[in-house]
Amino acid sequence: MTSSLAKIEDFPSDPVEFFKEILQEAAKGHPDGFMQEMNLATVDEEFGVLNRTVLYRGLTQDNCVFYITHRYVRNFKNLQANPKACITFYMPDVKDKAGIQNSWQVRLIGATAVELPQSETDALWAKENLAAQIRGHICPCGEPINYDDLKARHDQFLEDHRGKPIEKPASYTAWKFQPQRWDFLKVGLDQIADRVQYRLQKDGKWESMHVST
Known part of the structure; x- marks a missing residue:
């Protein structure tokens, strides 16, 4: 039996750039096509916390993860009533520069959902x-x-x-998510995971640090 500590090294000062780097590495293992999923958790008056796994669609122009939905579904009503949400990305097969396989979990913590203007959803509908x-x-x-x-x-x-x-139906819409924290967890076989967390400061800048798993 063995044990070691994972370590996240050489991470950028901006969490979105770090997220893009990991996605790019994850895509290398899928040369025939890569679709990343994300899990979205919202708060519901009837059931409490509800989550669903959906396809990641990309980033808005201001570098926010966004989600496409319809106004008649439960998740829209949840976000409308309580815009606080959490998003998790899980990427189990990402190789580092040394060719060692690692698993990554990326979370958007304390995210606030903001509905996109309808003018911005026309291009999204055309790509469906x-x-x-x-x-x-x-x-x-x-x-x-x-x-x-x-x-x-x-x-x-x-x-x-x-x-x-x-x-495009009138129900079609999208939300972007503005997080208070980005949380990156990396772990390999027989390792204790390492985490790097970016915390949004009052001046709008991100402070990054290692945190215990």
Whole structure:
């Protein structure tokens, strides 16, 4: 049996740049295509804390992680009622410069959700695949359904819009997340994890430090 301490070295002063670096390294292990997932936790009056795992879509122009959703779904209502949220990224197969495989967990702690202006969602809608665009028009999220009825509705919608652009529904929207802290955890086989945390200061700058796992 062995044991050692993981160590995060040579991290940049800006947490977003560090996040981009890790994503870039994670993507190298997937030459045929890379899709990063993220787990979003919100607060719900009925169930308490609710979480869901969704695809990471990228960053806004001001370097905030954003999330696409619809106004009729529970997560929108949760964020509207309580904009505090937490996001976790898990990347289990990231090799360092020495070729050693590590697992990374990146968290946005104490994040405040801010809804994007509708003018900024037009470009996002245009990038959605066909299935996502159809879903935005025909799926009553969380409501009981009859599968055959929904399939018939889907097939008819697809036929009616074949070869035509699908209009963005009024429900389509997006949130960006402004965190108080970025938390980076790295661990390898038989290691105690190391963490680097960036804490937002009153002057808007980030202070970074190692913290115990």
